[in-house]
Amino acid sequence: xxxxxxxxxxxxxxxxxxxxxxxxxxxxxxxxxxxxxxxxxxxxxxxxxxxxxxxxxxxxxxxxxxxxxxxxxxxxxxxxxxxxxxxxxxxxxxxxxxxxxxxxxxxxxx
Amino acid sequence: xxxxxxxxxxxxxxxxxxxxxxxxxxxxxxxxxxxxxxxxxxxxxxxxxxxxxxxxxxxxxxxxxxxxxxxxxxxxxxxxxxxxxxxxxxxxxxxxxxxxxxxxxxxxxxxxxxxxxxxx
Numbered sequence: 001x002x003x004x005x006x007x008x009x010x011x012x013x014x015x016x017x018x019x020x021x022x023x024x025x026x027x028x029x030x031x032x033x034x035x036x037x038x039x040x041x042x043x044x045x046x047x048x049x050x051x052x053x054x055x056x057x058x059x060x061x062x063x064x065x066x067x068x069x070x071x072x073x074x075x076x077x078x079x080x081x082x083x084x085x086x087x088x089x090x091x092x093x094x095x096x097x098x099x100x101x102x103x104x105x106x107x108x109x110x
Numbered sequence: 111x112x113x114x115x116x117x118x119x120x121x122x123x124x125x126x127x128x129x130x131x132x133x134x135x136x137x138x139x140x141x142x143x144x145x146x147x148x149x150x151x152x153x154x155x156x157x158x159x160x161x162x163x164x165x166x167x168x169x170x171x172x173x174x175x176x177x178x179x180x181x182x183x184x185x186x187x188x189x190x191x192x193x194x195x196x197x198x199x200x201x202x203x204x205x206x207x208x209x210x211x212x213x214x215x216x217x218x219x220x221x222x223x224x225x226x227x228x229x230x
Contacts, residue, residue, distance in 0.1 A: 036216035099159035
């Protein structure tokens with residue numbers, strides 16, 4: 001089991017809004033550590049999507065947004081597009097384990 | 111734009127040592143400001159942080175791997191390396207090298223990854 005818990009899968013129709021949750025504990029997300037998000041297409045390396053809970057690197061569309069509250073964080077994708085279909089991973093820091101990742105969520109665009 | 115590229119054997123025998131190198135281009139490791147990292151992904155699974163090293167050689171390892179792991183840096187070659195000893199089939203994975211800004215814990219640049227299979 002991953003230290004950070006994500007739903008295995010989410011889905012949505014084109015144009016819709018979907019959210020992916022990431023639940024941790026007081027030793028990581030709830031301890032004040034930032035949450036970061038990555039997008040990964042099969043057979044390729046992960047790409048940084050959101051850092052510092054809500055900051056988008058240059059080139060990432062503003063359809064992607066992140067938030068954090070308490071021991072959880074969320075990634076929201078609005079205006080869903082077919083090429084958003086990918087795996088999404090959250091990541092944070094744990095004061096006992098150092099860098100930790102979520103188990104990943106597969107986004108299916110219906 | 112910095113680029114990272116992993117290299118090393120694609121197959122290692124059980125009980126032997128897995129060795130990989132990450133070559134950095136478009137920037138210099140010795141410039142500082144970053145930690146240079148290894149992350150792996152078991153087939154069909156999620157991401158697992160392996161460890162990272164600063165330009166000065168300070169290392170930080172995943173507690174579950176620390177007894178078998180060595181990460182080193184060669185600033186003259188602009189490379190950093192991973193050595194994982196006593197490998198088993200459980201070490202079969204795609205190994206990525208990545209860059210981590212020292213002020214935070216995210217990974218902003220990744221190599222393409224290299225698959226290492228542990229089998230006899």
